[in-house]
Amino acid sequence: MSKAILIDTTKCIGCRACQVACKSWNDLKGGEATFSETWSNPRFLSSNQYTRIVFREIPRSDGRLEWHFISRRCMHCLDPACVSACPVAALVKLPSGPVVYDDERCIGCRYCMMACPFQIPKFQWESAVPLVRKCTFCADRQAMGLAPACSTTCPTGTLLFGERAELLTEAHRRLGLEPKKYYPQVYGEKMAGGTSKLYLTPLSFEELGLTQVGFRTDLGDAPQGLRGREWMSKVPLVAVAVGGLAVGLYYFNQRRAAIEAEEPKED
Amino acid sequence: MAGKIEKWYPGEGKLTTGKAVLYILLVLGLIAACARMFLGLGATTNLNDAYPWGLWISFDVLSGVALAAGGFTMTAAIYIFNLKKFEPLLRPAKLSAFVGYLVFVVGLFFDLGQPWRIWHPMIMWNPHSVLFEVSWCVMLYTTVLAIELFIIGLERYGQESWIKFFRQIYLFLVVAGVMLSTLHQSSLGALFLLMPQKMSDLWATQAIGPLFFASAVIGGMSVITLESLIASRVYRRPPEIGILSDLGKGLGIALLIYFAMKVTDLYARGTAVWVWDKPHFFFFVELFGTVALPALLLSFPEIRRTEKGLYWTSGLAAFGVVLNRFNVSLTGYIGYRQFGYFPSAVEIIITAALVAMAILIFDLGMRYLPIHPVGEGALGKEAGGSP
Numbered sequence: 001m002s003k004a005i006l007i008d009t010t011k012c013i014g015c016r017a018c019q020v021a022c023k024s025w026n027d028l029k030g031g032e033a034t035f036s037e038t039w040s041n042p043r044f045l046s047s048n049q050y051t052r053i054v055f056r057e058i059p060r061s062d063g064r065l066e067w068h069f070i071s072r073r074c075m076h077c078l079d080p081a082c083v084s085a086c087p088v089a090a091l092v093k094l095p096s097g098p099v100v101y102d103d104e105r106c107i108g109c110r111y112c113m114m115a116c117p118f119q120i121p122k123f124q125w126e127s128a129v130p131l132v133r134k135c136t137f138c139a140d141r142q143a144m145g146l147a148p149a150c151s152t153t154c155p156t157g158t159l160l161f162g163e164r165a166e167l168l169t170e171a172h173r174r175l176g177l178e179p180k181k182y183y184p185q186v187y188g189e190k191m192a193g194g195t196s197k198l199y200l201t202p203l204s205f206e207e208l209g210l211t212q213v214g215f216r217t218d219l220g221d222a223p224q225g226l227r228g229r230e231w232m233s234k235v236p237l238v239a240v241a242v243g244g245l246a247v248g249l250y251y252f253n254q255r256r257a258a259i260e261a262e263e264p265k266e267d
Numbered sequence: 268m269a270g271k272i273e274k275w276y277p278g279e280g281k282l283t284t285g286k287a288v289l290y291i292l293l294v295l296g297l298i299a300a301c302a303r304m305f306l307g308l309g310a311t312t313n314l315n316d317a318y319p320w321g322l323w324i325s326f327d328v329l330s331g332v333a334l335a336a337g338g339f340t341m342t343a344a345i346y347i348f349n350l351k352k353f354e355p356l357l358r359p360a361k362l363s364a365f366v367g368y369l370v371f372v373v374g375l376f377f378d379l380g381q382p383w384r385i386w387h388p389m390i391m392w393n394p395h396s397v398l399f400e401v402s403w404c405v406m407l408y409t410t411v412l413a414i415e416l417f418i419i420g421l422e423r424y425g426q427e428s429w430i431k432f433f434r435q436i437y438l439f440l441v442v443a444g445v446m447l448s449t450l451h452q453s454s455l456g457a458l459f460l461l462m463p464q465k466m467s468d469l470w471a472t473q474a475i476g477p478l479f480f481a482s483a484v485i486g487g488m489s490v491i492t493l494e495s496l497i498a499s500r501v502y503r504r505p506p507e508i509g510i511l512s513d514l515g516k517g518l519g520i521a522l523l524i525y526f527a528m529k530v531t532d533l534y535a536r537g538t539a540v541w542v543w544d545k546p547h548f549f550f551f552v553e554l555f556g557t558v559a560l561p562a563l564l565l566s567f568p569e570i571r572r573t574e575k576g577l578y579w580t581s582g583l584a585a586f587g588v589v590l591n592r593f594n595v596s597l598t599g600y601i602g603y604r605q606f607g608y609f610p611s612a613v614e615i616i617i618t619a620a621l622v623a624m625a626i627l628i629f630d631l632g633m634r635y636l637p638i639h640p641v642g643e644g645a646l647g648k649e650a651g652g653s654p
Binding site: 045081084085086089107113114115123124126127129132212216218219227235238243246249253254257 | 304305306307308309310314315316317319320343346347348349378379380381382384385387388391392393394395396397398399400401402438441442443445446449450454457458460461462464465473476605
């Protein structure tokens with residue numbers, strides 16, 4: 001069965017304990033805090049930062065500001081574009097849910113970074129021997145029967161870890177129970193073939209201004225990698241067709257030239 | 268045996284200004300390459316998480332391979348379509364194709380994060396990945412080109428028994444070359460099938476594979492024309508205007524077909540074409556300036572029969588292919604919108620050095636290998652040419 005995390009952003013208080021837990025478990029260096037136009041810190045995911053909380057101040061109809069906190073990390077797609085893209089199969093989707101990366105295979109071509117619709121894989125640009133880094137869904141912890149570090153730490157139950165099918169039922173239960181509290185969609189349920197991160201938000205992702213930070217809403221339900229795989233399925237056919245045509249045309253044209261060379265003699 | 272094939276080149280043994288510039292570029296490139304290898308990509312390039320692919324992919328890889336398509340285009344024309352009149356262009360085309368793929372491989376080597384693992388796709392397979400197929404096809408096709416050059420080298424040293432062996436498998440080499448080229452030239456476009464949302468609508472199409480193939484044929488033909496004209500000027504030979512204007516006719520037809528493909532694709536997808544913004548500016552330059560214009564010019568025999576006319580039309584067409592690859596991979600790419608990318612000095616120097624390397628190796632080949640005199644391949648000879 002495939003695991004997932006249901007991220008109910010209405011429960012998030014923006015404490016960033018998940019960011020800290022992620023850094024401790026994955027042994028990532030702490031970064032220097034910087035000022036920015038929002039309270040989000042750090043401002044971007046990087047090879048040293050697998051998850052972060054996006055802070056949003058949205059004016060309500062009564063003029064007061066409302067805070068929204070949206071956790072951002074690898075979506076762990078059910079049918080990931082990065083897995084379809086990687087030429088050396090360094091990225092693999094595990095049946096249990098996580099999309100994991102093999103340091104030993106990667107050649108550093110960065111096609112996964114281009115292909116990922118959510119802009120998730122990050123490169124160790126500062127290193128002379130760089131690798132790709134991203135959230136691992138704590139595949140190592142899951143293998144030991146533990147929940148991911150972020151959801152274990154979360155004090156408010158925003159990051160609910162469990163079976164994807166059960167979490168979807170739970171998400172729809174919450175939507176049905178309090179329709180006014182939520183925007184009526186589970187982000188990640190079907191989009192791009194479905195993801196292992198499921199989001200419940202009070203407003204649409206457009207209203208929250210999230211489409212600019214990597215949460216796309218224009219992907220459709222088909223997985224991104226499908227088109228590449230469709231192309232690849234035609235390759236053997238094209239190879240045989242082009243090869244056959246080339247050989248055929250070669251003999252045809254040779255024969256035609258030979259006949260043309262003979263004809264004047266017969267006249 | 269050690270002497271050169273032709274001994275009458277101007278500037279023989281002398282260091283001309285042009286060559287001095289090329290050597291200086293090469294040395295600068297070596298220094299830049301050392302910096303890139305020891306300091307890493309982040310320190311020496313302007314690539315970032317929002318723009319993982321930059322100048323090297325757009326120019327060295329995508330443009331380089333498209334412009335080196337002349338090798339397979341000419342091979343197909345001469346052997347498969349039996350257009351023997353183009354034979355004098357075949358060997359220079361093979362040489363330039365080999366040099367082009369060399370640039371591609373070296374450029375890719377510096378672009379990869381782990382360049383010493385460049386061989387990984389050979390044993391670590393992902394048959395779902397378009398890039399996996401591209402890497403295999405490029406590896407095999409570069410091998411085919413290397414064998415073709417090796418045969419030319421054997422001819423120089425008169426190794427008849429070896430040549431006889433290769434003559435027997437030559438049809439296999441021809442067919443393999445055409446097949447592998449068809450596959451990877453189109454698949455380089457298919458790389459972008461995975462990210463239509465990250466690209467400008469003008470280039471994000473399902474038909475990008477066939478479009479890349481068609482424009483690669485254009486790139487190959489126009490580079491052969493340019494290369495032949497420049498070579499005749501440098502090596503002081505009369506330009507082969509007769510053959511080149513016939514090739515120009517073919518180039519015009521290829522451009523027309525490509526134009527029709529582009530327009531059909533845009534119309535079928537209902538893309539908003541008549542808008543004025545940055546991607547559209549590049550798009551108009553590409554479609555009208557470098558596809559429609561040379562096609563129109565090449566339809567006049569008065570233009571395609573003059574050296575100047577051929578220079579301009581094939582120059583425009585080749586530039587158009589490069590512009591298209593940049594548009595697809597860089598100017599039309601939308602990652603994070605708040606990030607920008609412009610290549611760093613190291614990126615530009617390495618690319619310039621690769622071009623210099625290509626010219627120098629091409630020159631070396633022209634001088635030391637029997638490329639020009641009676642340019643006939645193994646099969647051509649079988650058909651009755653002089654050895």
